[in-house]
Amino acid sequence: MGPAPSGHGSNLLDRTYLSYSGRDQPVITLAMDYRGTPPALDLLVGRVKERAACIPRLRAGTAALGSNVLGAAVSDIDKETGRISRSPFELVGGLPLWDVRLLEGKPGSAFFRVCFRAHHGFLDGVGATHAATALLPDEPGEGARLHPPTSPGVRGMARVLKDMACSLVHRSAWSPPHSAAPGHTDGRSVYRDVPVAVLRTYADTYGVSVNDVSLAALGLAFGDWQRDRVPAESRRDIVASVAMSTRTPQERHHAGNRLGVYRLKFPHRIESFAEAVSLVCRQTAKVRDTRQRDALRTALGAPVPPKLGVRAFSSLLNPQATPLVISSVSLPENHTLFGADLCAASMTLNVFANFPAYISFTRTPENVRCAAVSDPARNSVLAVPEHWANCLA
Known part of the structure; x- marks a missing residue:
């Protein structure tokens, strides 16, 4: 750098x-x-x-x-x-x-x-x-959902500070092990699609959001993935950093970054979809109930000397502090480009040595696409989208 x-x-x-x-x-x-x-x-x-x-x-x-x-x-x-x-x-x-x-x-x-x-x-x-x-589209539209700001709560600020401290001291540090990953395309990324209707059925059954269903299936997928690749005595709970946008409707077309992360734990012993949904929803409900998004917005706007701030963020982007980042975005309905229909999409982030691995969920009217990106040293994570799709089959 x-x-x-x-x-x-x-x-x-x-x-x-x-x-x-x-x-x-x-x-x-x-x-x-x-x-x-x-x-x-x-x-x-x-x-x-x-x-x-x-x-x-x-x-x-x-x-x-x-x-x-x-x-x-x-x-x-x-x-x-x-x-x-x-x-x-x-x-x-x-x-x-x-x-x-x-x-x-x-x-x-x-x-x-x-x-x-x-x-x-x-x-x-x-x-x-x-x-x-x-x-791009024939009828310009809006992208992923934006959230108007509200006042942050004390509990939300406490959760932000706790998450940051846990990452900086490498608490629950974990990194995808190296192994060959069959079926991927370019050796650095892979994706799998599942129809939105399938995830919607799960969401209606459990009374949760489609995004929570995606995360619950990911928790199950991580369990299957570790059982395939990691000896029983070496399996660990996975703690991922989930990207959370702090971009407001007024900042729709502003350049720069308006985002933070919260830590989400995936126990390696999850055995059923109902258990996975319960574990994920308990954690995401706390994020919402404590207004952690607004707390992140406030924390990211705090006055910090530039050199100190860049050094701190650089430390957080080290895979020892943040092994894996997960993001979720959606694209609108009625999206056509010169008459051609949008049928699927994926968000990826270039991953290289000493940078977090990446998994994303991108929702279009027809599909949710799970994509994984890694560098060659951690390419075992590229098997996760296949496990994710199988968990929803």
Whole structure:
């Protein structure tokens, strides 16, 4: 890591992410799959350029707008997505820290993918969903749900401080072991889809949210995954950091990061779906009841000397402190691109040595896609989406 480029980074988390300015960068990729005929590249360039010029935070580097919309016909869309998701941005010269990639498959294929990419120092995942849905669809829409601010409670602040302290002292430290992971595409990421209707049935049965169902199935998947790979005496509870957006409706198109995390524990002895739902919901209910989102918003806005703040956030991004990050986003209904229907999507984050592994849930009207990303040293985590999908079968 080096110093954050001048002129970028409005808060300490932005500056921390922007300090990754070399070959390995925390690049966010929102990969959206469409059913239909790919549009001509010049049409996509024109739409993105016109709309980006109307969004102040996206039109920085206006002279380059349009040149950051690229297209390619490739034989393996997943493999190319993996490659570009690891491609770094040029952080000097005022160039945009986001771009759009149109990926077409075989000639005549009624399927294509559009990737919206951004450096994490420029935009977080929820912000990326709002940028993409403003720039791309035939009818511009909104991205993932945003939460109006309320007053933080004392218990919420206490939970934020406790979570931060536990991470900094590496309490419950855990890291995915190395092993070969069959069935993945580019050696660094893998995904599996489950119809939304399946998760909705579970949600209705247990009286919980679809997101809680995804997390409960993940808890079961972690148990299966450890039983396949880890000797009984070495199995451990997994403590993950779940990303929580603090972005408000007024900050819909603001650049930068508006997010924190809360710690979620997955006991390795979970044996039934009902038990998994109960364990997850008890924890997520406490997050809601204590208004931990608002406490995070307040804590992240506290005045801290920049060098000290960046050093603290960098320590939290070490996999010894944060082995695994989980995120969840959604995209709206009625999303079409030049007449082609959005059928699935995934959010990924480039993972490299000394950076947390990543699992995401991306919900579209048809599917929830579970994606896992790792570096080669921790690629056993790439088997988790298959276990997750099997738990919901």
